[in-house]
Amino acid sequence: MSEYLYQKTNHYFGQLASGTEKCGMDELKELGASNIKPGYLGVYFCANQRTLYDIVYRTRIFSRILAPLIVFDCHSEKYLYKTAQNIDWTDFLTLTKTFAITANVADSNIRNSQYAGQIFKDAIVDQFREKTGERPNVDTHNPDLQLNLYIHENKARISVDLGGGSLHKRGYRVESVEAPMQETLAAAIIRLSGWHGERPLYDPFCGSGTLLCEALMQTCNIPAAYLRHKFGFLRLPDFDAAVWNQVKTKANSEMVEIGQTRLSAPHVEQAFQPAQVLVGGSDINPDALQAVRANRKALPSGESIKVRRADFHDLEGLNNTTIVTNPPYGIRLGDEDSAAALLKDFGDYLKQKCTGSTAFVYYGDQSLVKKLGLKADWKQPLRNGGLDGVLCKYELY
Ligand SMILES: C[S@@+](CC[C@H](N)C(=O)[O-])C[C@H]1O[C@@H](n2cnc3c(N)ncnc32)[C@H](O)[C@@H]1O
Structure with a gap:
C-alpha cells in the first residue's frame, strides 16, 4: 500500500466561509491542532490521528476537512487522468461502496471544474473496470467516499473529504423557512x-x-x-476504529x-x-x-x-x-x-x-x-x- 501525503506530513486543510478564518483558527487551536496557517478560503494545520478525528467530530466552523493524497503539477487533462490512475483506489473503495467528487479549478490550463471532475471520475472508474470488469457507483447525495480535486495555477491536489460531505449539514435541520442561515x-x-x-x-x-x-x-x-452517521475518514486505509470510538465516547461524555x-x-x-x-x-x-x-x-x-x-x-x-x-x-x-x-x-x-x-x-x-x-x-x-x-x-x- 502506498504512503499518502497526509500520512507523511500529518498536514490537512480545513475549508470555511470568508470572514470566519480567525474563528476557525482559534477553534483548531483549542482542539489541539498545530502549525495552523491561513490559506485561500481555508486553513492549513497539522494533527495526529486522534486529534484529527476529534476535529472532524467537533468542528462547528469548518465546512470541510480535507486529507491530501497527492499534490502534482497538472497542465493537461491527460496528465490529470494518468496521475489519478496512479493512485490505487482499492485502498479507499470497493465495488459495493459509492463515491462522489467535488472539483474546483482556477487560473489553470484545465478551465472547467465540472470537466476536471469528470476526468478524475473516469480515471477511478476505468481503473476498477480494468482490474475487475466492474465499477463502483457515483452517489452525489450520500456517498461513502467524498473526494476533492483542487487545481490552482496548474498545481493539483487530490484529497479525501474527511467529513464525507459538507459539515454544515449537522443533521438537525429537517424543516426550514425562507432564507435559512448556514x-x-x-x-x-x-x-x-x-x-x-x-x-x-x-x-x-x-x-x-x-x-x-x-x-x-x-x-x-x-x-x-453528533447526529452524523457517515464520515469520510472511515474510508482511509489507516482508519483506526478503536481510536475513533475513544474519541467519540470522550466527546459525547463531555456533553452537559x-x-x-x-x-x-x-x-x-x-x-x-x-x-x-x-x-x-x-x-x-x-x-x-x-x-x-x-x-x-x-x-x-x-x-x-x-x-x-x-x-x-x-x-x-x-x-x-x-x-x-x-x-x-x-x-x-x-x-x-x-x-x-x-x-x-x-x-x-x-x-x-x-x-x-x-x-x-x-x-x-x-x-x-x-x-x-x-x-x-x-x-x-x-x-x-x-x-x-x-x-x-x-x-x-
Ligand atoms: C432572514 S430570516 C431568519 C433566518 C434564520 N436565521 C434561519 O436560519 O432560519 C428572517 C425572519 O424574520 C421573520 N420576520 C419578518 N418580519 C418579522 C417581524 N416583524 N417580527 C418578527 N419576525 C419577523 C421572517 O418570518 C423570517 O423568518
Whole structure:
C-alpha cells in the first residue's frame, strides 16, 4: 500500500466561509491542532490521528476537512487522468461502496471544474473496470467516499473529504423557512458573540432556529457532528476504529445539560443561575415556529429551546440578554424598502427596550447596516452562501 501525503506530513486543510478564518483558527487551536496557517478560503494545520478525528467530530466552523493524497503539477487533462490512475483506489473503495467528487479549478490550463471532475471520475472508474470488469457507483447525495480535486495555477491536489460531505449539514435541520442561515455561519456568529450560557440568549427573527440550535449545541457542548452517521475518514486505509470510538465516547461524555457550566469554558469564571429560558426566540411566521419545533427535536436538550409567535414590535423588553439575530433583508426576502423600514423600527426597539443587553445583528446585505440607526461597536464581514453579509455588535445601555 502506498504512503499518502497526509500520512507523511500529518498536514490537512480545513475549508470555511470568508470572514470566519480567525474563528476557525482559534477553534483548531483549542482542539489541539498545530502549525495552523491561513490559506485561500481555508486553513492549513497539522494533527495526529486522534486529534484529527476529534476535529472532524467537533468542528462547528469548518465546512470541510480535507486529507491530501497527492499534490502534482497538472497542465493537461491527460496528465490529470494518468496521475489519478496512479493512485490505487482499492485502498479507499470497493465495488459495493459509492463515491462522489467535488472539483474546483482556477487560473489553470484545465478551465472547467465540472470537466476536471469528470476526468478524475473516469480515471477511478476505468481503473476498477480494468482490474475487475466492474465499477463502483457515483452517489452525489450520500456517498461513502467524498473526494476533492483542487487545481490552482496548474498545481493539483487530490484529497479525501474527511467529513464525507459538507459539515454544515449537522443533521438537525429537517424543516426550514425562507432564507435559512448556514449552520457553520450561525456557529461562527455565536462564537463571535462570546456567549457561554451566562445569561439568556434570544433571537427575535428566529426563522427555522439555526442560531438557537447552534447556541444550544455550543452551551451544551454537543459535538457538531453528533447526529452524523457517515464520515469520510472511515474510508482511509489507516482508519483506526478503536481510536475513533475513544474519541467519540470522550466527546459525547463531555456533553452537559443546558444551564450547567462546562469545564471546557474556562473564561466563564462564576457559576450562574440558569434563567428560566436560556435559549429562546420568536418569529412572526407560524411556519418558522413549526420548523424550529421540528429541528430542535433531534438535539439533546433540544426541547429547552423555547419559541413563540410574535411580531418583534409587540415584544416586551429584552433586558440583560444576548440578542443574536438575522433580520429579513431585501435580496432574498423580496422587498428592500420594507426591510429598511423594519430595521429602523428594530433599531428603536433595541434602543428603547433592551437596557443592559448586547445585540449581534447579522445583515445579509451590507447596505442595510445604516438603516438600524445605531452605531456598531464593531463590524465583521461574513459570507452566507453567495451573499456578502456583515455581523455588527451593539452594546445597549
Ligand atoms: C432572514 S430570516 C431568519 C433566518 C434564520 N436565521 C434561519 O436560519 O432560519 C428572517 C425572519 O424574520 C421573520 N420576520 C419578518 N418580519 C418579522 C417581524 N416583524 N417580527 C418578527 N419576525 C419577523 C421572517 O418570518 C423570517 O423568518
